Amino acid sequence: MQAALRYVAVSVGYDRTPVLTDVDLDLRPGQRLALVGPNGAGKSTLIKSVLGLAPILAGRASVLGADPAAARGRAGYVPQTDTLDADFPVSVRQVVMMGRYRRIGWWRPARAADRRAVAEALDRVGLAGRAGHRFGTLSGGQRQRVLLARAIAAEPRLLLLDEPFNGVDAVSQEAIVAVLRQLSAEGTALVLSTHDLGVARELADLVCLVNGRQWAVGPPGETLTADKLRLTYGGHAVDLPDGRMMLVEP
Numbered sequence: 538m539q540a541a542l543r544y545v546a547v548s549v550g551y552d553r554t555p556v557l558t559d560v561d562l563d564l565r566p567g568q569r570l571a572l573v574g575p576n577g578a579g580k581s582t583l584i585k586s587v588l589g590l591a592p593i594l595a596g597r598a599s600v601l602g603a604d605p606a607a608a609r610g611r612a613g614y615v616p617q618t619d620t621l622d623a624d625f626p627v628s629v630r631q632v633v634m635m636g637r638y639r640r641i642g643w644w645r646p647a648r649a650a651d652r653r654a655v656a657e658a659l660d661r662v663g664l665a666g667r668a669g670h671r672f673g674t675l676s677g678g679q680r681q682r683v684l685l686a687r688a689i690a691a692e693p694r695l696l697l698l699d700e701p702f703n704g705v706d707a708v709s710q711e712a713i714v715a716v717l718r719q720l721s722a723e724g725t726a727l728v729l730s731t732h733d734l735g736v737a738r739e740l741a742d743l744v745c746l747v748n749g750r751q752w753a754v755g756p757p758g759e760t761l762t763a764d765k766l767r768l769t770y771g772g773h774a775v776d777l778p779d780g781r782m783m784l785v786e787p
């Protein structure tokens with residue numbers, strides 16, 4: 538079976554300066570990988586490298602069996618909602634239809650199959666009733682679900698999500714988690730970055746701990762341990778007197 542994602546000793550960064558090194562990943566179809574690390578650890582840069590938007594400076598990388606630059610557009614991407622302009626004067630349906638453009642070609646009208654894929658994607662995220670609403674009038678959590686629907690409409694075999702639960706209410710978080718579980722059961726490989734160790738533990742098959750370099754990768758039970766989190770978070774891991782540990786963001 539072809540790996541959805543394979544990185545061997547990869548460094549990624551900007552202007553030839555690495556921001557994240559020693560990345561070794563092997564993600565199979567249907568597996569869920571959580572990228573965990575503090576602010577500025579390089580999680581977004583790693584995601585961008587998979588999308589062909591940040592350069593691979595060293596090592597070997599393959600995305601859906603191809604070089605990341607060649608695989609550009611084949612992996613799905615759900616950006617952080619706060620990077621989008623909420624005043625964008627488009628309907629929810631139009632945002633989700635954007636996920637079909639690569640299949641349709643921007644110059645051709647949408648076909649029945651495209652409209653069906655959009656309706657199904659909105660239904661999966663529980664927003665079928667909002668199709669005609671203006672995107673900017675939705676809550677942050679609902680906007681995040683629309684962006685997930687847009688990615689689903691493209692039917693990717695690999696889907697990357699950058700902090701999908703940031704600023705998201707509990708109802709939307711539950712809806713997103715349920716959809717991600719279904720997608721992976723259908724064979725879609727998932728990569729998501731998160732600050733939330735609880736989410737990583739609950740949702741991920743594999744956790745990759747990063748901060749400037751990869752510190753560990755493996756199942757949650759082997760990676761989300763006090764020792765490995767201390768290594769990854771350095772001085773930002775504070776030992777509490779009762780034996781527990783608290784992570785403090787820089």
Ligand SMILES: Nc1ncnc2c1ncn2[C@@H]1O[C@H](COP(=O)(O)OP(=O)(O)OP(=O)(O)O)[C@@H](O)[C@H]1O
Pocket residue numbers: 551556574575576577578579580581582583
């Ligand atoms: N376009 C860019 N050009 C140069 N440096 C960048 C660029 N984007 C990010 N960086 C730097 O790369 C480092 C890693 O940033 P990145 O956004 O990948 O971290 P992150 O783990 O996603 O953090 P956060 O959780 O805050 O989003 C930071 O030092 C950041 O300043």
